[in-house]
Amino acid sequence: MWNWFKHKNYPDFWKEYLKTFKIKQPKSIEKTRFIVFDTETTGLDTVKDRILSIGAIAITNGIIDVADNFEIYLKQDEFNTDTVEIHGILKEGNIEKFSEEKAIEYFINYLQNAVLIAHHAAFDVKMINAALTRMNLPKLKNKSIDTGILYKKLDGKTGNHFNLDALCKEFNIPKHDRHTASGDAFITALLFLKIISKLKKERTVYYSDLFRTTNNKGLI
Amino acid sequence: MKNTIAERIFDFLKDFPPFDILTKEQLFLIAANVKVVYVEKDRVVFKQKELPHENFYIVKDGAIGLYRTLDLDSILVDICDEGDIFGLRPLVQNDHYLMSAKANEESILYAISVEILKEIIQSNDKVSKFLIASFSTNIKTPYANNNYGQLFANVDTLEGNNTNLSDFQTAEYSKNPITCNKKTSIKEAALIMSSNRVGSILIVENKNPIGIITDKDLRLKIATGLVSIDEKVDQIMSSPVITVSDKITTSEAQIAMLKHKITHLCITKDGTPNSELCGIMSEHDIVVLQGNNxxxxxxxxxxxxxxxxxxxxxxxxxxxxxxxxxxxxxxxxxxxxxxxxxxxxxxxxxxxxxxxxxxxxxxxxxxxxxxxxxxxxxxxxxxxxxxxxxxxxxxxxxxxxxxxxxxxxxxxxxxxxxxxxxxxxxxxxxxxxxxxxxxxxxxxxxxxxxxxxxxxxxxxxxxxxxxxxxxxxxxxxxxxxxxxxxxxxxxEIFLNFLGRNALINPPPLGFFRQFLVENDGAHKDQFDIKSKALMPLIDAARLLCLSHNLKNENNTIKRYVNLIDIEPQNKDLYLSCIDAFKILLRFRTEQGLKHNDSGRYIDLKNLSKSEKLKLKGAFKPIKDIQELLNIRYNLSQMM
Known part of the structure; x- marks a missing residue:
């Protein structure tokens, strides 16, 4: 009852967002709209740090659709000078910047019910969720896939941490615009396609396999 | 809003023809709507006879092989590498794919919507010319098309646009032309010409050139007694004059003279007859400029x-x-x-x-x-x-x-x-x-x-x-x-032996990165333009002329011209051989001058995309003339 009441008070964009989840999901790798995204942040603390920018691009039927991309830069109150060097995003740049509320609203509008993909997805999802919490909104409802975990489903991959640079090297992906949200999202999108293609060569890949967070025994 | 990914694609495309001749806005529109396709090795992008996709492709990374399947044989027709376009012809011509495309390596492709391109083709003439030129290399019988001769020319035009302007000298001309007005008598004009030791005089009105008299006019109209020397110059002057601007290059000036069958051009301030005269350029000036006549x-x-x-x-x-x-x-x-x-x-x-x-x-x-x-x-x-x-x-x-x-x-x-x-x-x-x-x-x-x-x-x-x-x-x-x-x-069997010799060197398939792809799939980083392209055409012409008892002509181009007379049914093929030969000979000469050698071995690293395209266009006629020899002399049985 309380939940229902609160639901009524959600802003329109969130209501629209929720509606998209009422539509039956295709549950096939080919038909699903995947959104590969990356956030650049002021730091690694999901509570204290803030999002500097979000970059995202969609994959449908194994094709990266440049027209279906998203790129936004956020105005900063919290500003951590240490990370500026990595991202090159200064507090007052020339790029048009949006408040956190607006940026998240646009991002949610863009996402709809897509399946999210990110490298070390847990962190990026947590950063978005933290922003949603500050807006008095619930967490993201989208399913998500971690390319780091997906990679470990390949034959003979052990260990726990695979950074994006190492995987770019292994999969022969040129590192353009590394450490910009859009650049990393694009690289991650290629990485996702390459891992899936390699997985498919090794065995039959089912839609549900993508979401198993356990190790490679998860795949039959 | 910023679009980093589209900008990156823009940066890639802008270096490759025909994208290099699009406006920034046109190219950005294309870049922002690209679909990025990843294909693993051996995966098929499209199959021969399949209906065309909505997109054509440009190779971003990797290599795509184009294959034609005949019966059970699959023949490699071409390999596309970074920056190469494929799968476009069927889209524009609403036809099925004539070839299959398969990834020879793991590849990343940019798929570009044909709808966007169609709009651009309509508004950008150069792009459509490029596309026609690129088709000519992989359509079945290019010379069946009446425009074949122009296809090469188009590549030429395209190239001209990329050529450094400093390659074209601005023509020299005399900046103090001798003039008179139209009321001057012919005798006076002739005296002015004599005292200034010039072969021509310009007639001006309000500083604008309105006519010209040359030695030739005096010879044809005065010395013959047709007109009296006391008449006014406007009686015999050639009018109007052909005017050009001072920015004209030597070759343009030559062309203008040839076109109008004249020996003098007037230079005016804005290049039109209605502006101030600033000089005169004669055929002689051009000869002098070329340094060596x-x-x-x-x-x-x-x-x-x-x-x-x-x-x-x-x-x-x-x-x-x-x-x-x-x-x-x-x-x-x-x-x-x-x-x-x-x-x-x-x-x-x-x-x-x-x-x-x-x-x-x-x-x-x-x-x-x-x-x-x-x-x-x-x-x-x-x-x-x-x-x-x-x-x-x-x-x-x-x-x-x-x-x-x-x-x-x-x-x-x-x-x-x-x-x-x-x-x-x-x-x-x-x-x-x-x-x-x-x-x-x-x-x-x-x-x-x-x-x-x-x-x-x-x-x-x-x-x-x-x-x-x-x-x-x-x-x-x-x-x-x-x-x-x-x-x-x-x-007579001698001719068959000669024919066999003419087939020893088949032309290459095409280019792949810095390599030349031979018929057997081998890669070479040098191209022997003499033995792999010029000689096959020369050998074929010689053989065919010998078979018709023609010995008076040795020149390859003239041999093909003679062959057209004797075998009008093969006119298109022989014309395409002439075109190819001209292109190759010029190419070899250019390369030789550039590197100060015989120009025989061409280092593929130094070739631009459009040069490769031009060369590739010349390979097709070689292949076809060899096929003709093969059939005519039944050579497959001898090989």
Missing amino acids: PSVLIKELKRAKNIETLRYIRQKTSKLLKGYIEQKIPIIFISNIISEITSALTIKAIELSILEMETKPPVKFGWLALGSQGRKEQLLITDQDNALVFENVFDEDYKTTKDYFISLSKKITNKLNTIGFEYCPANMMASNPKFCLSVNEWKNKFNKWITQPSEKSIMMCTIFFDYDLVYGNKKLVDKISKSIFKSIKSY
Whole structure:
């Protein structure tokens, strides 16, 4: 009852967002709209740090659709000078910047019910969720896939941490615009396609396999 | 809003034709709507006969092989690498795919919507020209299309746009033209011309040029008594005048003169007849600008008394050649002039050598140019190939006669070497006793080559059949030619051997990155333009002409022209061979001038995309003429 009441008070964009989840999901790798995204942040603390920018691009039927991309830069109150060097995003740049509320609203509008993909997805999802919490909104409802975990489903991959640079090297992906949200999202999108293609060569890949967070025994 | 990914794609596309000629807005629109496709090795992008996709593709990374499947055989037609476009023709022509595309390596492709492109084609003429040109390399029978000749021309136009402007000199002209007004009498005008020692006078009104009188007008209209010298100049002036702006390049000026059949151009402030006159350019100015006028060179040559002068003239010829190539003057015209000069140089070297001999030649003889010089296709300095024929003599005189001509030949080849034509490394020169022979000996030699064909004798035939008399008695040569045809007639299978030889070098498939892809899939980083492209066309022309008893013409282009007369049913094919030959010969010359060598081996690293495309366009006719030989001489059974 309380939940229902609160639901009524959600802003329109969130209501629209929720509606998209009422539509039956295709549950096939080919038909699903995947959104590969990356956030650049002021730091690694999901509570204290803030999002500097979000970059995202969609994959449908194994094709990266440049027209279906998203790129936004956020105005900063919290500003951590240490990370500026990595991202090159200064507090007052020339790029048009949006408040956190607006940026998240646009991002949610863009996402709809897509399946999210990110490298070390847990962190990026947590950063978005933290922003949603500050807006008095619930967490993201989208399913998500971690390319780091997906990679470990390949034959003979052990260990726990695979950074994006190492995987770019292994999969022969040129590192353009590394450490910009859009650049990393694009690289991650290629990485996702390459891992899936390699997985498919090794065995039959089912839609549900993508979401198993356990190790490679998860795949039959 | 910022779009980093589209910007990155924009940066990639902007370097490759035809995207390099789009406006920034057009290209960004394309980049922002690209679909990025990842294909693993061996995956098929599309299949032959399939209906076209909504997109065409450009290779971002990796390599895509294009295959045509006939019955059960799959033939590699082309390999596309970074920046290559494929799968476009069916989209524009609403046709099925003619080939299959398969990833030869793991690849990333940019798929571009044909709808966006169609809009751009309509608004950008250059793009559509590029696309037509690129189709010509992979449609089934390109020369069935009437526009075939233009396809190459289009690539040329495209290239012209990329060429550095400094390659085109701005034409020089006289900035103080001699003028008078239209009320001046003809006599006065002639006096002004005489006192200024000029061949023309411009008639101006309010500083704008309205007419011109040249020496020719005075000769045709005054000296003949048609018009009185007391009349006003406007009675005889040519009007209106052709005006151009001072930004005109030498080649444009030449074209303008040719087009209007005139010898003078008026330079005006804005290039129109209604603006102030600032100068006049005559045909003579252009000749002077080119530094070396061929007719002047030949005159100088005829006066030359020593070998150093000849050497100097040869060097000047190289400069002349360079100028002609830069001005994009037709290659036939260039090769005619260079051949004329080469012949004149050789004749002079022979005359000087005869003077050095203690006695006059004992009998009639002829000096033959062989190979490319014999075909009048020698543009760059390459080595000399020549032979000598002398009149039949009695056995008792043979030794002294032969000794005389060998020592004469040694002097001649030595002089030619000094002039700049290096000795033939294979010693195919008249100074070699084997190639300094009497008429009967030559007849026997050719007869032996023809009736006992071996790999070596066939090779000799390909060099010696293209002989051209440079100096001496024509009758001796005619006797040999007659005898050759007689031999061939009695031993027709010889032509099949010649045909087999013409097929030894199939043209390459195309280019792949910095490599040339051979028919067997091998990659080479150098392209032997002589043996892989020029020779097959030369060999085919020679063989076909021999089969029709044509010996009067050695030049490859003229041979194909003759063949068109005899076999009108193959006109399209022969025309395409002529086009290809011109392109290849020009290409070789350009490369040779650039690298100061024979231009034979082309380093593929230095070729631009459009140069590769142009070369590739020339491979197709080679393949087709070889197929014709194959069928006509039933060569597949011989191979």
